[in-house]
Every structure is written in structure tokens, then in C-alpha cells.
Amino acid sequence: MIDGTGKPAVQDAVVCISPDGRIDFAGPMAHAPTPPEDALVVDGRDRTVLPGFIDCHVHLGFDSARDMTRRFLYDPTLEVFKTVDRMHRTLAAGITTARDLGGLSAGFRVAVEREMVVGPAIHTAVRVLSHTGGHGDISAPCGFDPTAGMTYLCDTADEARIAVRKVIREGADVIKVHATGGMGSPYDQPDDQGLSIEEIRAVVDEAARHGGRPVAAHAQGTAGILNAIRGGVTSIEHGYGMTDEACDLAGEQGTYLVPTLSTLFDGIDKATMEPHHYEKKMRWMDTTVTNFGRAIERGVKIAMGTDAAVGPHGQNLRELMHMVSLGMRPMDAITAATRTASELLGVSDRVGTLEVGKVADIVVCNGDPLTDIALLGDPANLAGIFRGGLLVKNSNLLAEAPLCSASHG
Structure with missing residues (x-):
């Protein structure tokens, strides 16, 4: 996880999104809360999660x-x-x-x-x-x-x-x-x-x-x-x-x-x-x-x-x-x-970093952009994009996930 603050990347990270589209947790897996039974869990291994x-x-x-x-x-x-x-x-x-x-x-x-x-x-x-x-x-x-x-x-x-x-x-x-x-x-x-x-x-x-x-x-x-x-x-x-x-x-x-x-x-x-x-x-x-x-x-x-x-x-x-x-x-x-x-x-209180309470605008990238920044420049490498907690782009991130919520059409 690259959280956008400039701090070193977190290995084996977990990001939890609340039902209202906010970040509930963003940090090491060892400190992550147990997800609810009905939670949708995304396996992001070999990928990097970043702020939108x-x-x-x-x-x-x-x-x-x-x-x-x-x-x-x-x-x-x-x-x-x-x-x-x-x-x-x-x-x-x-x-x-x-x-x-x-x-x-x-x-x-x-x-x-x-x-x-x-x-x-x-x-x-x-x-x-x-x-x-x-x-x-x-x-x-x-x-x-x-x-x-x-x-x-x-x-x-x-x-x-x-x-x-x-x-x-x-x-x-x-x-x-x-x-x-x-x-x-x-x-x-x-x-x-x-x-x-x-x-x-x-x-x-x-x-x-x-x-x-x-x-x-x-x-x-x-x-x-x-x-x-x-x-x-x-x-x-x-x-x-x-x-x-x-x-x-x-x-x-x-x-x-x-x-x-x-x-x-x-x-x-x-x-x-x-x-x-x-x-x-x-x-x-x-x-x-x-x-x-x-x-x-x-x-x-x-x-x-x-x-x-x-x-x-x-x-x-x-x-x-x-x-x-x-x-x-x-x-x-x-x-x-x-x-x-x-x-x-003027929106740093809402977006820009993966921190608790922020809006869940999230990008999931194949590979590690810290070793190859060019990965981010090719949209094909962006496996998933969440905006406000909704999955709005799903490229093999979740095989069964819808593109977006019903309210988005």
C-alpha cells in the first residue's frame, strides 16, 4: 500500500471500506480488523493499492x-x-x-x-x-x-x-x-x-x-x-x-x-x-x-x-x-x-490519502509503481478503481463484481 502521504509503502496491507464509502482501516494486515461475514474481500496480491x-x-x-x-x-x-x-x-x-x-x-x-x-x-x-x-x-x-x-x-x-x-x-x-x-x-x-x-x-x-x-x-x-x-x-x-x-x-x-x-x-x-x-x-x-x-x-x-x-x-x-x-x-x-x-x-480532508475517515477513492495497480512508475501510465495496468467506495472499474480484479452500483446506471 502506498497511502499518498509520502511515508514508506506498507507490505501485506489491508484497506477496509465502510458501507458509506469511507475508509475504516488502512494499514498492515497484522493490525487489520476481522471483516464481517458478508464483506466482499478483494485479493490484491502482486498488486499495489494507492489513493485515487x-x-x-x-x-x-x-x-x-x-x-x-x-x-x-x-x-x-x-x-x-x-x-x-x-x-x-x-x-x-x-x-x-x-x-x-x-x-x-x-x-x-x-x-x-x-x-x-x-x-x-x-x-x-x-x-x-x-x-x-x-x-x-x-x-x-x-x-x-x-x-x-x-x-x-x-x-x-x-x-x-x-x-x-x-x-x-x-x-x-x-x-x-x-x-x-x-x-x-x-x-x-x-x-x-x-x-x-x-x-x-x-x-x-x-x-x-x-x-x-x-x-x-x-x-x-x-x-x-x-x-x-x-x-x-x-x-x-x-x-x-x-x-x-x-x-x-x-x-x-x-x-x-x-x-x-x-x-x-x-x-x-x-x-x-x-x-x-x-x-x-x-x-x-x-x-x-x-x-x-x-x-x-x-x-x-x-x-x-x-x-x-x-x-x-x-x-x-x-x-x-x-x-x-x-x-x-x-x-x-x-x-x-x-x-x-x-x-x-482544498479537499485534503476528504481525499488524496488512504487514511481512516477519508472517502474511499482507491486505485489498484498491477505490479509495483515504485520500481516502475510507467505502470501507472497505462490504464490496462489499473485492475480496479473505486470512487466513493464503489467499484467503477473492474479489470480482472473481481470476476463477479458489477461495474458500479445500480444508482449509477
Whole structure:
């Protein structure tokens, strides 16, 4: 058992799930309680049990960066079913909680909560906040917006406050701002600055006034990263330009880094990407590799995120393999996707670790990911997934077990 806390793995472990979907016990077999006669007992020998994983940066509303700008061509009802399919694939990949940072309405979160669909627990930003001409502004010269209202444009601190109020009205759990340009947008660069530090501070203040919602900053170049941290954001997304100064400032402020390495290693396809997108990715790759290693060395709080959609859906835990390849220990990478990610999302009292009283979000993996972290990146190696104590994926874990409860359909 790898419990997600960062403590050493427990051999010959037992995890007990109560009827209400909570963890009753998680520890050595020698200390485990005797199960009730009617208990369902799962034999996990030669497997590893872990907490359900948390992806802190996904875009479930579309399949790719190109798809994002073409959704207006598609039937909106069909798009709902496609989104649900992406949610299913994400859950089957071991992600029991996902934070969507743009393009997903709050209705999908509610549908999961009401057990209308099976999927990961959702935290959503609904839309992103960007400035005119910035990374979130993909309006055509004629004025047409192909992203179908995914962005609120704000060019003053007051407009930024109003935008925060609007996304909260739409059900946002987290506020997403663009502090820099980006890779996929055609008219700016990652080094370009997005919202100003005054505008970011206004967003953070407004979010704090409405329940203390976290603020995630798309921030790639160094100047924008520094603006975002000084502005008080909760997390830096991507963080390609995390210099020593940025790492130290993040440490002082307690700011999290969500590096999304999968977009570099799994999301590059010259044949399907726009030329400007491909060129920028290739140009920034070495910088990102260097700066992620710097963030590890300087003790920045790192939470896992994939930017799935820019990278592929349903292979989310390949991100751990990339983290390890760039210097993280396997246990630290797993912790980044469990305990640390739950702390970033503000749900560490409920999920993220296998501890008594927590929700039974559990992944059962064939083999030992501490000796081969790549095992987790292949959904075929995930023999069983529980969410809220319900077995929602059963790949030869239990021959007779149903896929999920009747209430899930």
C-alpha cells in the first residue's frame, strides 16, 4: 500500500471500506480488523493499492487544442456525450478527481455529484480570464469567437472583478487567469505578459471575497510568472520559465506549481498541430526541462496536472513518468498526484490519502509503481478503481463484481 502521504509503502496491507464509502482501516494486515461475514474481500496480491489520483489541470470539454476552436461546428448535444466519454476515460485512467481549467460548465460537476453520470469528481473554472489580444482571445478578424464564450476578456482591474463575479455566478469552483501568452495562441508568445499584476490582485481579492476560491494562473514566461505569484495566485500552471527567483518567491508565498509536462512529451504532433504551436513547443522544451529540475531542487510545492486535451485524454498518469524522468523520486511523484494535489484543491480532508475517515477513492495497480512508475501510465495496468467506495472499474480484479452500483446506471 502506498497511502499518498509520502511515508514508506506498507507490505501485506489491508484497506477496509465502510458501507458509506469511507475508509475504516488502512494499514498492515497484522493490525487489520476481522471483516464481517458478508464483506466482499478483494485479493490484491502482486498488486499495489494507492489513493485515487488527482489531475489538477484538464480540459474535458474538448479533445485537442484544434478541437477547441472548432466546437462551434458540432451539434452541442453530441458534444455533451463526447465530454461524458472523456470523463469515463479519465476515470478509467485512475483520476478520481479532476480540476478543469476552462471550457467545462458546472453542470458536469453537478451531474457527477447527483450520480447521473460516472466520472471523476469535478472542480471547474468554467471560463478563463484574459485580456484583449491575449492567450484567451482567439477572436477572428471579423469578430467571430470560435471558442464559443470560453473566455471573459478584461482589460482593467474593475473588469477583472466583474469577470470573477460572472464565472462565480456560472458555478466556478476555481478562477483561472492568463498571466502570459501561450503556445497554442497564434498572436502572442509565452514570454508575453497577460493580465497585469494589478488586475491579478483584483481577481485574487474578488475570489477571496466570495468564499476564498483558489486562483490558477496560466503562466509560462518568467515575467508573467512573477506577476502571478506577487499577485497572490494559488497555483502556477505550466511554469516553463520558473527561474531561481520565481522558485524562491513561490516558496515564500506557498504557491503551487502544476507543470503539465505531458503537453511537451505526449502532446507534440507536427502533422496535426498548427505550425506556430509546434514551433513554440519545440523552442521551449529544453527550458522547461531545466526549470522543472530547478523547481524540484528548490522545494517548490508541485501538484500533478496534464493539460489533457492539449495532451491526450485517458493517459493522465503518464505525467508521473515524465516527472520521474526529470528528477523526481517515484514516491514524490505519486505524492504530487495525491496528497499535494488534494491540498491545492482544498479537499485534503476528504481525499488524496488512504487514511481512516477519508472517502474511499482507491486505485489498484498491477505490479509495483515504485520500481516502475510507467505502470501507472497505462490504464490496462489499473485492475480496479473505486470512487466513493464503489467499484467503477473492474479489470480482472473481481470476476463477479458489477461495474458500479445500480444508482449509477
